[in-house]
Amino acid sequence: MIMRYENDLICENLSVNNAGHLCLGGQDVEVLAKRFGTPLYLMDEDHIRARCRAYLSAVKDAFGGRCRVLYASKAASYKYIYEIMREEGMGIDVVSPGEIHTAVCAGYPMENAFFHSNNKSDDDIRAAMDAGVGYFVSDSSEELLAIDREAAARGIRQNILLRLTPGIDPHTFEAVATGKVDSKFGFGIPTGEAEKATKLALSLKNTVLCGFHSHIGSQVFEPDIFLRAADIMLRFIALVKSKYGFEAPMLNLGGGFGVPYTAKNPKLDIPKTIGEIGTFVGHLSDELGIKRPEICFEPGRSIVADAGMTVYTVGSVKEVPGYRTYVSVNGGMTDNIRYALYGSAYTILPALKMNEARELTADVVGRCCESGDILQKNVLLPRSIARGDLLACLTTGAYNYSMASNYNRVPRPPVVMLHGGEATVAVRRETWDDLVALDL
Numbered sequence: 477m478i479m480r481y482e483n484d485l486i487c488e489n490l491s492v493n494n495a496g497h498l499c500l501g502g503q504d505v506e507v508l509a510k511r512f513g514t515p516l517y518l519m520d521e522d523h524i525r526a527r528c529r530a531y532l533s534a535v536k537d538a539f540g541g542r543c544r545v546l547y548a549s550k551a552a553s554y555k556y557i558y559e560i561m562r563e564e565g566m567g568i569d570v571v572s573p574g575e576i577h578t579a580v581c582a583g584y585p586m587e588n589a590f591f592h593s594n595n596k597s598d599d600d601i602r603a604a605m606d607a608g609v610g611y612f613v614s615d616s617s618e619e620l621l622a623i624d625r626e627a628a629a630r631g632i633r634q635n636i637l638l639r640l641t642p643g644i645d646p647h648t649f650e651a652v653a654t655g656k657v658d659s660k661f662g663f664g665i666p667t668g669e670a671e672k673a674t675k676l677a678l679s680l681k682n683t684v685l686c687g688f689h690s691h692i693g694s695q696v697f698e699p700d701i702f703l704r705a706a707d708i709m710l711r712f713i714a715l716v717k718s719k720y721g722f723e724a725p726m727l728n729l730g731g732g733f734g735v736p737y738t739a740k741n742p743k744l745d746i747p748k749t750i751g752e753i754g755t756f757v758g759h760l761s762d763e764l765g766i767k768r769p770e771i772c773f774e775p776g777r778s779i780v781a782d783a784g785m786t787v788y789t790v791g792s793v794k795e796v797p798g799y800r801t802y803v804s805v806n807g808g809m810t811d812n813i814r815y816a817l818y819g820s821a822y823t824i825l826p827a828l829k830m831n832e833a834r835e836l837t838a839d840v841v842g843r844c845c846e847s848g849d850i851l852q853k854n855v856l857l858p859r860s861i862a863r864g865d866l867l868a869c870l871t872t873g874a875y876n877y878s879m880a881s882n883y884n885r886v887p888r889p890p891v892v893m894l895h896g897g898e899a900t901v902a903v904r905r906e907t908w909d910d911l912v913a914l915d916l
């Protein structure tokens with residue numbers, strides 16, 4: 477019986493060739509695994525660039541010239557990605573001096589960078605100003621005062637936005653919901669904190685308040701939720717205009733656009749959603765009597781997630797009679813902690829046996845000394861799966877490499893970019909010597 481995998485080819489850059497091998501961006505995963513070794517992060521660069529262009533053209537259609545798309549670089553942060561963003565004319569969002577340094581090393585023009593984080597230390601603030609970061613997105617009154625002090629010491633006026641929490645529940649997983657009032661992020665609009673912070677920001681002499689920011693959470697599939705956030709934010713802009721005479725020129729609506737990880741996830745039509753937000757923002761701004769602000773979006777996951785795939789080699793297939801079968805691979809929570817951390821769903825495919833029937837249900841587990849080191853439970857695999865087989869975990873382009881660790885002194889895999897039928901190492905594989913490089 478030939479079992480087909482069409483349903484599991486959840487992104488258009490996936491295919492199966494005549495040999496029954498899984499391909500990413502048209503390249504046979506087996507060939508890449510032989511050339512670069514496993515575990516291996518693959519990234520379809522053509523797909524990343526196509527996503528950037530799709531976003532840029534959608535916001536241009538929806539908002540005319542007054543809009544920006546910022547790549548939320550915590551999703552995947554290394555020099556090569558910032559080079560792509562520079563070439564594609566994308567802004568970036570950074571959350572630490574480490575990300576800032578990486579972007580600077582990639583020659584990224586930092587005036588287009590927005591610096592987030594709910595806790596920027598004085599050193600962080602200095603490092604960001606040294607790098608010439610364009611905008612600080614501020615999250616607390618202590619931080620506002622610290623930014624103002626540092627800008628004063630340098631004789632500059634620093635552009636800032638205030639991060640606000642609109643107080644809505646994005647119907648996503650608790651750990652990735654950020655727009656609720658009870659959150660470590662932002663100043664709450666419903667609690668009055670947002671208005672207080674605005675008053676404070678407007679009183680500072682060395683900062684320029686450019687507008688407001690909200691990010692409601694991640695893996696949002698309902699377009700409505702973005703409209704509700706835009707509604708609350710625009711009404712806040714109108715309130716600030718009427719009470720304090722300040723009309724915010726910029727509104728950053730954050731990221732969070734959902735990406736399918738399995739055939740069960742819905743597909744969000746991002747250009748269509750942005751179009752709807754554009755219409756909504758236009759009408760409501762007119763109704764409220766405010767100028768249409770420059771709109772920013774900050775997608776991370778939806779730029780890089782389904783460009784990525786992780787390739788592993790199977791080591792053992794262990795059946796525990798009466799319980800389950802464990803298929804162990806040569807990576808795990810060190811390169812993908814998301815199942816262990818939030819129970820994230822992933823699609824895992826037998827990269828060399830795509831045409832075989834899948835009759836074995838198994839838990840795919842990692843190599844770490846940790847029972848929680850699970851990549852995914854109840855994965856359907858061919859009965860013939862055995863030592864030396866390749867497994868491909870799909871949609872690992874976001875929050876995998878950037879969350880990777882050296883637990884158990886496991887070196888991190890390389891990141892290989894696929895473009896136009898070629899493959900380029902963007903981040904090399906860590907060596908055992910790298911692991912002791914910091915040990916004195």
Ligand SMILES: *Cc1c(COP(=O)(O)O)cnc(C)c1O
Binds near residue numbers: 548550694776777778
């Ligand atoms: C993480 C984050 C994003 C990106 O979220 P995605 O779900 O990856 O699109 C955008 N803005 C802020 C402030 C974030 O913290």
